[in-house]
Amino acid sequence: xxxKRIIPCLDIKNGRTVKGVNFVDLRDAGDPVELAKIYSxxxxxxxxxxxxxxxxxxxxxxxxxxxxxxxxxxxxFTVGGGISSxxxxxxxxxxxxxxxSINSSAVKNPQLINDLAxxxxxxxxxxxxxxxxxxxxxxxxxxxxKVPTELNLFDWAKEVEQRGAGEIxxxxxxxxxxxxxxxxxxxxxxxxxxxxxxxxxxxxxNIQHFVDTFLEGKADAALAASVFHFKxxxxxxxxxxxxxxxxxxxx
Amino acid sequence: xxxxxxxxxxxNIQSIMFAIxxxxxKAVLSNNPEEIKAADKVIFPGVGEASxxxxxxxxxxxxxxxxxxxxxxxxxxxxxxxxCNKSEEGNTKGLGIFDVDVIKFTPKVKVPQMGxxxxxxxxxxxxxxxxxxxxxxxxxxxxxxxxxxxxxTTNYEVEYASALQKDNFYGTQFxxxxxxxxxxxxxxxxxxxxx
Numbered sequence: 184x185x186x187k188r189i190i191p192c193l194d195i196k197n198g199r200t201v202k203g204v205n206f207v208d209l210r211d212a213g214d215p216v217e218l219a220k221i222y223s224x225x226x227x228x229x230x231x232x233x234x235x236x237x238x239x240x241x242x243x244x245x246x247x248x249x250x251x252x253x254x255x256x257x258x259x260f261t262v263g264g265g266i267s268s269x270x271x272x273x274x275x276x277x278x279x280x281x282x283x284s285i286n287s288s289a290v291k292n293p294q295l296i297n298d299l300a301x302x303x304x305x306x307x308x309x310x311x312x313x314x315x316x317x318x319x320x321x322x323x324x325x326x327x328x329k330v331p332t333e334l335n336l337f338d339w340a341k342e343v344e345q346r347g348a349g350e351i352x353x354x355x356x357x358x359x360x361x362x363x364x365x366x367x368x369x370x371x372x373x374x375x376x377x378x379x380x381x382x383x384x385x386x387x388x389n390i391q392h393f394v395d396t397f398l399e400g401k402a403d404a405a406l407a408a409s410v411f412h413f414k415x416x417x418x419x420x421x422x423x424x425x426x427x428x429x430x431x432x433x434x
Numbered sequence: 435x436x437x438x439x440x441x442x443x444x445x446n447i448q449s450i451m452f453a454i455x456x457x458x459x460k461a462v463l464s465n466n467p468e469e470i471k472a473a474d475k476v477i478f479p480g481v482g483e484a485s486x487x488x489x490x491x492x493x494x495x496x497x498x499x500x501x502x503x504x505x506x507x508x509x510x511x512x513x514x515x516x517x518c519n520k521s522e523e524g525n526t527k528g529l530g531i532f533d534v535d536v537i538k539f540t541p542k543v544k545v546p547q548m549g550x551x552x553x554x555x556x557x558x559x560x561x562x563x564x565x566x567x568x569x570x571x572x573x574x575x576x577x578x579x580x581x582x583x584x585x586x587t588t589n590y591e592v593e594y595a596s597a598l599q600k601d602n603f604y605g606t607q608f609x610x611x612x613x614x615x616x617x618x619x620x621x622x623x624x625x626x627x628x629x
Contacts, residue, residue: 279448304482306573433569
């Protein structure tokens with residue numbers, strides 16, 4: 184059976200790993216290549232690298248990092264952050280990235296999803312959606328959750344699927360950094376609505392939260408950062424517990 | 435040993451290059467027919483859309499070359515699918531090496547299948563030392579149904595062929611270069627063939 188995936192996310196700034204608590208107040212959690220190797224050895228199913236640096240050197244630093252990661256690890260990884268063109272994606276894929284994740288650039292220019300899917304295939308196009316609830320509506324936000332858009336989460340999810348996204352990475356801004364669990368109700372609704380895999384993100388605090396997001400949230404994969412970086416949850420232990428709950432995982 | 439990865443403008447070739455390097459070998463990228471013919475092992479990668487990839491093969495003349503190769507050839511993912519008779523994706527004909535037609539998963543399951551799934555009923559030197567039911571990494575919307583040339587089976591909506599072999603031609607729907615240490619062992623087995 185196809186397994187549920189556990190995906191550590193490494194936020195990268197100037198070539199180093201950081202993790203934002205509610206997307207501000209960054210802390211250093213180590214060398215990305217070293218962390219990537221550790222996670223791969225511990226049984227992570229995939230990795231996500233999210234580049235949050237904003238310097239002019241960023242692209243070159245990121246490409247160097249992608250090459251180092253791809254030469255070191257033998258599991259798939261996704262790169263996101265500041266990707267806004269077909270050329271950006273081409274460079275990352277050529278250097279060994281398996282997928283790219285686009286967020287704001289997809290909202291600003293939805294055609295980019297079609298262009299990427301056509302040129303590289305849907306399988307490498309992950310559309311990341313950050314959303315939070317405003318007056319009972321899930322509203323898509325940009326710039327790490329700071330800027331609200333006019334878009335409703337579910338309408339946007341449907342549109343990105345139709346445009347050729349291969350996967351949706353949904354981060355609930357209401358849950359992110361809280362360690363109180365994933366936004367399972369919204370996740371389950373998303374999973375029913377679209378027919379592409381959904382990655383749950385935002386809110387992981389303990390092992391039960393992962394169990395819940397797979398069972399109640401119907402997520403195909405779960406992504407987390409700090410609980411892994413600070414060793415609050417070991418991937419091996421997590422997967423064993425998931426299996427004990429009859430959730431299919433790769434051990 | 436000379437390993438050539440066929441370069442026809444499709445696919446994430448760098449990951450395969452790195453995987454081969456981790457196994458202690460070097461591979462070269464080439465679309466030169468003479469260089470491909472002279473290689474000890476040929477890897478035929480592919481990620482993307484089938485009819486577009488097939489057009490690239492036709493334009494470069496590789497369409498006629500590949501089925502005539504005599505050394506071990508390994509098609510990966512779309513590479514494997516292109517070695518079949520035809521594909522529903524873009525309604526394209528394939529290289530006709532494997533006698534099977536590639537079709538699409540139905541909306542009863544999430545499409546693409548993305549992630550780790552098991553391979554079983556293994557029967558090929560490609561899987562020497564590999565246990566039944568190991569997990570491999572797969573990303574695909576189209577698949578080859580079970581057929582006489584099936585050497586590994588995977589279940590997603592239906593049981594289908596996750597690897598094929600005919601004579602010196604091998605194909606894996608999964609990505610050995612992205613399937614952890616077991617995947618690397620399968621790649622190593624391929625590189626050992628005929629030694």
